[in-house]
Amino acid sequence: MSSLLSVLRKPIVEGNKSLRDVSDDVIRPLEQKPTKLWWISFLLAFSVLVVGGVAVAYQIKMGIGTWGLNKTVGWGFDITNFVFWVGIGHAGTLISAILFLVRQRWRTSISRSAEAMTIIAVICAGIFPIIHMGRPWLFFWIAPYPNFRGPLWVNFRSPLLWDFFAISTYFTISLVFWYLGLIPDMATLRDRAKSKIKKAIYRVMSFGWNGSTRTWNRYETVYMLLAALATPLVLSVHSIVSMDFATSVIPGWHTTIFPPYFVAGAVFSGFAMVLTLMIIARKVMNYTEYITLDHIEKMCKVIIVTSGIVGIAYATEMFMAWYSVNEYERFVFINRAMGPYAWSYWIMVGCNVLISQLFWFRRLRRTVWFVFLASIFINVGMWFERFVIIVTSLHRDFLPSSWAMYSPTLIELATLAGSFGLFFTAFLLFARFIPFIAIAEVKGVLSYGKHVEKWPQNGGSEKPSVLVKREPQETERPV
């Protein structure tokens, strides 16, 4: 039996699944009533979201004076959270687009949920700059459109405007990319649905999909094109976010390494969040044969690489501060590592550079509880990275008389918590109503790592891998 399995590659999906098993396994949690665990988590996440909603309503009513910002520290929690959530969003597109282009077929089991995570994270990110505008109901003024105020146009030289274009393009392309992948699965749901209402809803969502190869052919082309467009897009988004800082003249922000440093950090934090979510979901939703230990291990390897890049960036910043002989630059970095916010700097270094080094050990990469714990630490560390960059560069500026400390108010803490509430509420709803795993894509990789005979095989067997080896028959072509 084992001789029939390839010696080169392990199957991506474990448990010798047939095509129908894949549909059944993935859709089962959607067809059953929600479990108690789901309700508990949903209510918990939703109540945190409500707290955040109240805090947001309050700060919109009262103005952003409810935040702990002062004249010296003009950016605090808001931009920290914004950059954090945008960063989380990067893993989804990396998994769905870049791993697609480089033919990493293990991505199929995690692409759907990682992309959903991306979309939700970008929504969470968008909240913060919109509130920060002060008059969020006028947020559309940032779009260049003909208006009766002059017309007064936007400033195309401002990185904050680039940000608007980058984030909204990123959100749009991620959303349509995700939905395009969803259409065949919606058709599967439609054809399984028993109740008329469900069938009608899925009919609307499945766009009349009927599995035609003529359509598949075009679909695959468009999927590839969107992946090719999303790949530079994902790199551009966090590069542009980093330019919010890098184009300013603040020591600690004004560095050319910011774009690659931010992109690597974003992928790093995004993969940590994917691991956090997947490790829970694969157990709770019974997907351990689809999201296997190998998947977890591969994601840990991505984390080692990106953690290395981030670590080198931290070192480079320090080196450049010393090598530049610029006393303001030097002061900022000494202040970062040894000033009043040194604790946040060392949390950042500990979580992002040191903990992930443990993933060099294969044993630890395959120990689920350890990976889970490490992914939480990395999430925390990457949040602190943004806090360190923003607050420590600002709080002791050029005039010692205006030095100040920053600490968040309860309103800011509640808003941060609320963004997590939104994230988990939306993710739980996604897991409840939309196939968590891309069914059609996983079916396409079922034969991976198995000997599949090229010529007529013993047909009719339910599971194609339980092959009885047959001599290839001679084929005769009818005239």
Next chain:
Amino acid sequence: MRDLWKANTTGDMMDRRYFLGVFDDENNVVEATRLTRESGYDIHDVYTPYAVHGLPEAMGLKRSRLTWVCLAFAFLGCAAALIAQFWIAGVDWPVNVGGRPFNSLPAYLPVLFECIVLFGGLGVLFTLFIRAKLFPGKQEQLFDPGITDDRFVLAVEEKDAGFDIAAITRLWERYHVLETKQLSEAVA
């Protein structure tokens, strides 16, 4: 299935008939498709639960030209972003920012890039929907209820009197066809 739609609405080609073979393995359906086509029959379409590699080639489908559509939309986005930024920042409301020239191309590149991606991506997506006639709420035309689950259906169009059902069935049986059926559009 657009042909069925056309036949239903315009009333022409009322005698469209298909001969279907249902398979349960991708390798079998690919080989059966290739040999059926090479034997001179018109493959109407092959319906599969996932994108099967090698099937478009076996059917003799050409590479999709949507790539060029994407390129055209990308150029459109590029032109739109360039013109809009030059006109807005250089002509309609020039603002002196730090003494820099009004038409500062390097500063326009980020927005330019995002517009290329946005136009190219959305343009090719909507072209796909139009070309493949996919739209929300469309009534699906399924040749077999298992197509979106685990069945592969090879549909051959019966075009002329020389259509030999027995020969095709013999060929398909070599590839372990589960079921064969004839279908006229009234049934579909």
